[in-house]
Amino acid sequence: MNFPENLRYTKTHEWIVAQGVKVKVGVTEYAQKEISDVVFVELPKKGLVVQQGKTAAVVESVKAAFDIYAPASGKVTDANTTLEGNPGLVNQSPYGDGWMFELELSNPAELNTLMTAQQYGEFIHQSAKH
């Protein structure tokens, strides 16, 4: 599975761009496979202030709804509204066209609490054993 080096990862399978102040957020390749066909996305509105670890968006498959948590705290500066008409992009391109929203970080140091690509890869590997 592909976990790009330039991203940081959460245990709840979101990714966030590791550098910059305004950074994109999405779900990992592992997450999109677990969710299966994404058929609905509910995005946060621009200007919404989100807190690290709190629900910021919702992704739904045919069968179930999944909360998407903010990997870091900040203000939502953009949302990928293309997903509202084409939610399948989350499956097809989880790190590209399937990005979900953009955050202006209020505390960039929070990124240090997240996993690197290598750490996330190991985390997935460990959880798969259970």
Add this chain to the structure above:
Amino acid sequence: MTMTLDTEPRKLSLHEEHLRKGARMGDFGGWLVPLFYTSIMEEHAAVRTKAGLFDISHMGEILVEGPGALDFLEKNLPRRIAPVKQDQAIYMPLVNDQGGMVDDIIVYRRGDDRFMIIVNAGNIEKDFNWFKARAPKHVTVTDLSESMGLLALQGPLAMQILCEGFGAYYRDLKRFHCRSFEEGMIGRTGYTGEDGYEIMVPKTKLKAVWDVIFRVGEKHGLLPIGFGARDTLRLEAAMPLYGHELNDEITPLEADLGWAIDLTKESFPGSDVLKKQKQTGITKKRIGFEMVDRGIPRNGFEVQKNGQGIGTVASGSFIPTTGKNIGMAFVTASEASPGNAIDIMIRGKAVKAVVVSLPFYRRKG
């Protein structure tokens, strides 16, 4: 040997075969079943346009036989059984004394006093006890669920595939009729809204039948179908699911199953309550609805009208073939007319929907 804990879901006899076909397994009423093999979207479409094969061996089979079996069922079931001919089948709810539904079942008449009853997996014990407690001395009630397996072959190409696999003998089998097959039977029934068959054979023969169907079916585009698509297919066809649209407290009249009971019968368990309810009118009713604004309705969500609660969603989903978000709900009877604008409460927000007539999908021809 391995120890199995009581709380662990039970495995189907074809468990290994499902894994070989790439199934993602999940829990369904205490059973570990395939949720999907490739994707719910693809599998739903395959059943609507070609064919699909389901392993539904979790379901129960109860045999009622012996002198007086016909009389026994006639007294206890909500439809007339005597007119059901040998090798014919009939669908109905099993009704409790309060008029609620114990289960919904299909009764296959296999002889003058011999009936095979297919019941929901979660209700096997409850149904068995219900029949057993009421059965007179010479009528035997046997739970065959442990030894019998069940497959469903569904879709517009189901007949062609079945006949290529097992002979043209099953070509002219009429809807809701069955014929003997391999110590079991094949019935022209299903739970998808498409043409198709349900094949009951001993579990020892299940794999062989499964293999034959794939061998002849694959060139026709047959896919294995998981429980995800089983649910979207039955929902689109507006078929009720026990535990969602049916339970011990909901009556057949409320669930829009008035057609599946016969209130001209003198009496059956719950008939007094139902006859009275028919006269006075129901206060809540099963409806279909379609989302107008964005959002997917799910089981348990509240239904509102002008900010007032009027009911609860029983089942809801995105539907692969139409791309619509639809559901079935129980609402106050006065709000049940098609065209009525309602709201579904999704994560605290009122999302617009409209009552529509059922079913959502009806096959052509």
